[in-house]
Amino acid sequence: MAASTSQPVPKAGQENSNRSLLGRVFLPNQVLQRPFLLMVTAFWAAIALVLWSASPWASLPGPGEVLRAFGSLWWQQGMGPELFSTLKLICHATILTVAISMVLSYASIIAFFRPLVEAISKLRFLGLTGLVFPFTLLTGGGYSLKVWLLTFGMSTFFVTAMAQAVLEIPREQYDYMRVLGASEGRIFWEVVVRGTLDKALDTLRQNLAMGWAMITMVEGISRAEGGVGALILNQNKHFHLAEVYAVLIAILVLGLLLDYLMAVSVRILCPHVLLQRVRR
Amino acid sequence: MAAGEILLSVSDLWQKLGDAQILQGLSFDVRDRVRPDVVTGQVVGMLGPSGVGKTRLLRLIAGLDDPDRGTVRGPGGATLPVGSVGLVFQSYPLLAHRTVLDNLIVAGEANGLSSSVARTKALALLERFRMSERARYFPAQLSGGQRQRVAIAQQLVAQKTFLLMDEPFSGLDPSALEDVTKLIVEVANMDELNTVVLVTHDIRSALLISDTLFMLGRDRDASGKVVSGAHIQKTYDLVDMGLAWRPDLDLDPSFPTIEREVKQAFKAL
Numbered sequence: 212m213a214a215s216t217s218q219p220v221p222k223a224g225q226e227n228s229n230r231s232l233l234g235r236v237f238l239p240n241q242v243l244q245r246p247f248l249l250m251v252t253a254f255w256a257a258i259a260l261v262l263w264s265a266s267p268w269a270s271l272p273g274p275g276e277v278l279r280a281f282g283s284l285w286w287q288q289g290m291g292p293e294l295f296s297t298l299k300l301i302c303h304a305t306i307l308t309v310a311i312s313m314v315l316s317y318a319s320i321i322a323f324f325r326p327l328v329e330a331i332s333k334l335r336f337l338g339l340t341g342l343v344f345p346f347t348l349l350t351g352g353g354y355s356l357k358v359w360l361l362t363f364g365m366s367t368f369f370v371t372a373m374a375q376a377v378l379e380i381p382r383e384q385y386d387y388m389r390v391l392g393a394s395e396g397r398i399f400w401e402v403v404v405r406g407t408l409d410k411a412l413d414t415l416r417q418n419l420a421m422g423w424a425m426i427t428m429v430e431g432i433s434r435a436e437g438g439v440g441a442l443i444l445n446q447n448k449h450f451h452l453a454e455v456y457a458v459l460i461a462i463l464v465l466g467l468l469l470d471y472l473m474a475v476s477v478r479i480l481c482p483h484v485l486l487q488r489v490r491r
Numbered sequence: 492m493a494a495g496e497i498l499l500s501v502s503d504l505w506q507k508l509g510d511a512q513i514l515q516g517l518s519f520d521v522r523d524r525v526r527p528d529v530v531t532g533q534v535v536g537m538l539g540p541s542g543v544g545k546t547r548l549l550r551l552i553a554g555l556d557d558p559d560r561g562t563v564r565g566p567g568g569a570t571l572p573v574g575s576v577g578l579v580f581q582s583y584p585l586l587a588h589r590t591v592l593d594n595l596i597v598a599g600e601a602n603g604l605s606s607s608v609a610r611t612k613a614l615a616l617l618e619r620f621r622m623s624e625r626a627r628y629f630p631a632q633l634s635g636g637q638r639q640r641v642a643i644a645q646q647l648v649a650q651k652t653f654l655l656m657d658e659p660f661s662g663l664d665p666s667a668l669e670d671v672t673k674l675i676v677e678v679a680n681m682d683e684l685n686t687v688v689l690v691t692h693d694i695r696s697a698l699l700i701s702d703t704l705f706m707l708g709r710d711r712d713a714s715g716k717v718v719s720g721a722h723i724q725k726t727y728d729l730v731d732m733g734l735a736w737r738p739d740l741d742l743d744p745s746f747p748t749i750e751r752e753v754k755q756a757f758k759a760l
Binding site for chain 2: 381383384386387388389390391392393394397401402405406408409481482483486487
């Protein structure tokens with residue numbers, strides 16, 4: 212017979228709550244409260260800053276140098292208007308992307324349009340660089356060229372993701388609405404449009420990031436209208452590394468801000484989605 | 492409508508799924524049950540093993556699928572277009588992006604009610620189903636039992652004579668099971684013509700609330716080997732047997748005997 216022990220047996224769940232915070236930070240699938248998450252984030256940010264400051268590579272200017280370059284770019288080289296110009300371009304392209312992609316994605320529920328949507332989705336494998344010439348002929352170059360190149364680049368990915376989201380709606384959802392007596396138009400609105408709105412916003416969020424990543428390339432094609440893409444390429448040409456990193460950081464911060472705004476939109480427009488997500 | 496008149500007539504129903512013949516000449520009628528001075532709807536239990544075609548049958552009655560052959564008719568031989576028969580799916584789907592109240596309002600509007608009328612009916616149903624305090628919740632915030640109640644309420648916003656329920660007792664604890672059985676009887680007895688058809692494996696619950704039990708079983712050849720197709724192999728008229736409409740039926744000394752008999756019959760399906 213096994214000897215009895217004086218150690219109390221922990222109840223279910225008690226073991227987890229008794230673990231130290233430090234222990235839980237390193238365990239998989241632990242849910243941490245927001246202040247602790249912020250502490251972990253701050254820890255990694257501090258590590259990155261220390262590594263950057265202590266970097267021995269000459270090709271990576273220090274934080275102080277980059278900060279000074281940022282000041283110079285902002286006050287003397289008109290970085291503010293360049294950023295505004297870029298934001299205007301990305302907003303214009305995003306509006307067109309959303310309009311075109313949503314129509315195409317929703318059209319995928321109609322058999323007639325499915326091959327067209329499939330074909331447009333496949334165009335995502337084409338590189339933008341090779342399309343500059345035909346797009347220049349079609350748009351006449353300049354601002355229109357940049358808008359349509361970006362729109363094309365983002366739309367092919369947007370259509371792919373959204374058409375898939377529409378395709379993955381379970382048949383039961385349609386049947387359930389039919390049994391309720393809903394018309395096909397109401398079913399389209401409730402199941403396809405409203406039912407996938409959270410996915411549409413998430414997809415837009417991802418595509419906005421992709422568009423933001425393409426911006427330097429697109430703005431480099433026609434530099435006359437300026438923008439941060441043109442700015443970074445000009446600084447690159449003169450090997451002003453601190454300025455290049457300053458522009459990169461500005462692009463990153465602005466991109467993160469747009470991403471945050473998109474996340475807030477999801478929270479406001481689709482509050483039900485948050486109930487199904489666990490922040491780990 | 493005269494007592495005993497046919498409310499639902501399923502006649503010579505054939506249905507294939509891929510190459511497999513699921514239903515082969517399935518027929519049954521549901522008749523109006525009448526009790527003097529008591530509004531009495533119909534509760535029909537459909538028992539059968541997994542894969543026999545019970546859910547298929549519900550889809551055919553609801554008009555979601557067309558049969559390969561055969562007909563489904565309502566009172567007076569009327570056809571039953573999709574949307575005229577309520578169906579509570581096994582997974583209780585709801586619109587995840589709408590609140591409980593809005594889910595019910597959508598169901599009313601889908602049936603031609605104005606928003607204000609749909610809202611009034613929805614609120615009354617939530618009250619009746621003891622879900623008023625959950626009106627502003629999203630489906631993701633509901634328990635399985637609460638979800639089921641909302642799914643049933645949603646089917647009742649617009650007046651429908653038929654309500655089909657796919658496995659309504661699965662996964663419920665004893666307390667929730669008792670609530671659901673009471674709810675089903677309540678729904679059936681809201682109107683004389685109301686007819687609830689339950690597809691289930693739960694013999695005991697089906698016996699306790701049904702007035703008719705259909706045993707849907709696979710067809711067999713002369714040697715007893717299972718062949719393609721299924722039909723109603725046995726019918727229990729629980730009214731004739733004196734077992735219907737009795738809230739205390741499970742306390743009746745004869746109940747274990749009939750329960751055992753139905754279980755035996757089920758095993759042979």
